[in-house]
Amino acid sequence: MQKLWLLITFPFWLSLAKDWKYFYPFNDGSYVLAIDEGHTKASDERVCTVRFFHQKANMQTTLWKEELAIQYGRETKQADFNGDGVDDFLILKGTGARGSNELYYLFLANPKAKTLTRVKGFEDLPNPTYHSKYQVVTSYSFAGKNYYSIYRMVKGNQLVQVGNSFEDSFDGDEKILDAKIAAALKQHNTGMKKSN
Secondary structure (H helix, E strand, C coil), rough: CCHHHHHHHHHHHHCCHHHHHHEECCCCCCCCCEEEEEECCCCCCCCEEEEEEHHHECEEEEEEEEEEEECCCCCCEECCCCCCCEEEEEEEEEEECCCEEEEEEEEEECCCEEEECCCCCCCHCCEEEEECCCCCCEECCCCCCCCCEEEEEEEECEEEECCCECCCCCCCCCCHHHHHHHHHHHHHHCCCCCCC
């Protein structure tokens, strides 16, 4: 009888279990970023739960927890997006333009403070990259015509667009792109950030 009860109830308990991926953003393995497999809300929006916690001596302390809208999967990557030499954490939100435009959530990593801080609005920037020479984030959007947009990260990890978006009529030539970034920074009097 007990075996029959297990066979009947096991699929139910299995359906309640979540499949999580775990990441360790710092050399200290006691800080964990966990991402669940995602689920669909009543509004047909697919979301995943992201949880950042500290574990010590059989005890877990949740530092923050957030639901993020995602199209599929839990694809991640790491890259420095604020010029501090530390890889930050990106979670794929989804794609647009038939897969050409990738959108990511960005969490800035601070190993000294042991924090991961979300940069709100970053997930709206298609194909973001960090341009270390000018200390800006560039966004490249594939559409009928392809466009660059330039952003500066300011106090409070806020993104501010520098200048207007401009068409890539120069086939991504790095020298021309550098000149356009420099002109946008000069026009908006933001210049380069001072090194610490």
